[in-house]
Amino acid sequence: QLLLAQHRPFEARMSGEPHLAIVRTRGADEPGASYSLLAAEMTRLSANSHEMGRFYLLQKDFKRAIPYLEMAEREVGASSAVHNDLGVAYLESENATQLSKAADEFRHALRTDSSFAPAAFNLAVFYERAGATAQAETQWKAYLGLDAQSEWAIEAQARLQGLSR
Numbered sequence: 001q002l003l004l005a006q007h008r009p010f011e012a013r014m015s016g017e018p019h020l021a022i023v024r025t026r027g028a029d030e031p032g033a034s035y036s037l038l039a040a041e042m043t044r045l046s047a048n049s050h051e052m053g054r055f056y057l058l059q060k061d062f063k064r065a066i067p068y069l070e071m072a073e074r075e076v077g078a079s080s081a082v083h084n085d086l087g088v089a090y091l092e093s094e095n096a097t098q099l100s101k102a103a104d105e106f107r108h109a110l111r112t113d114s115s116f117a118p119a120a121f122n123l124a125v126f127y128e129r130a131g132a133t134a135q136a137e138t139q140w141k142a143y144l145g146l147d148a149q150s151e152w153a154i155e156a157q158a159r160l161q162g163l164s165r
Contacts, residue, residue, distance in 0.1 A: 009058055012088040012116045012125050015081035048072065057085060061070050062093035073105075080116040083109035087122055091129075098137035104124055117147045121156065128159070138161050 008020040047055070053068030069086040072078060087105030090098040103126050109119035121141040127136035140160040147153045 009060060010088070010092045012091050013052065013084075013121045013152065014057065014088055015084045015116075015118050017118070019155070049075070050079075050085065053089070054085055057089050057092075060092070062089055062095075065089045066093065066098075072108070078112075080109040080113040080119060083112065084116065084119045084122060087119070087126075091122065091126060099130075115146055117143065117152070120146055121152060124156070124159070133163055 008017070008022055011022060048069045049072035053065045053072055056062075056065035056068065059065075066086070066089045069082065069089055072082045073086050075082075084103045087102045087109065090102035090105060103123060106123040106126060107121045109116050110123070120139065124136050124139035124143055127133075127139055137160060140163070142158050143156050144160070145152060147156070
């Protein structure tokens with residue numbers, strides 16, 4: 001949570017992530033910093049699969065994050081947060097074969113909890129990236145029905161307005 005409070009790693013929204021503006025840089029996205037000592041400490045303290053997956057996801061180390069998050073997703077009673085974060089990993093990895101899996105995970109999170117705002121937000125981002133403008137517009141409106149007051153809602157409203165231009 002401390003890492004999320006300091007830096008927004010990507011456009012999509014992880015579960016429990018506070019809103020921060022996206023900082024755009026000129027070059028390609030640089031990978032997150034390596035926190036190998038912290039990873040060792042998390043392992044020593046027996047962090048669960050979801051926690052380890054989120055840790056690597058924050059670093060944009062998708063090759064490590066995805067297997068942990070897939071493990072967490074297979075656990076009985078996997079939460080909306082697990083499905084959402086796995087969807088974020090698939091979406092942000094920019095692997096074409098995993099892209100459709102991202103939408104499936106966001107939808108699964110919403111079936112588990114229809115009011116889970118991060119998954120609604122991310123599904124709209126997915127539709128935008130896929131060029132499905134009408135679906136993105138519908139999904140942004142659905143998101144705003146769940147969250148009309150936060151800083152995430154302000155961003156969603158701006159993105160919705162951008163689609164209609």
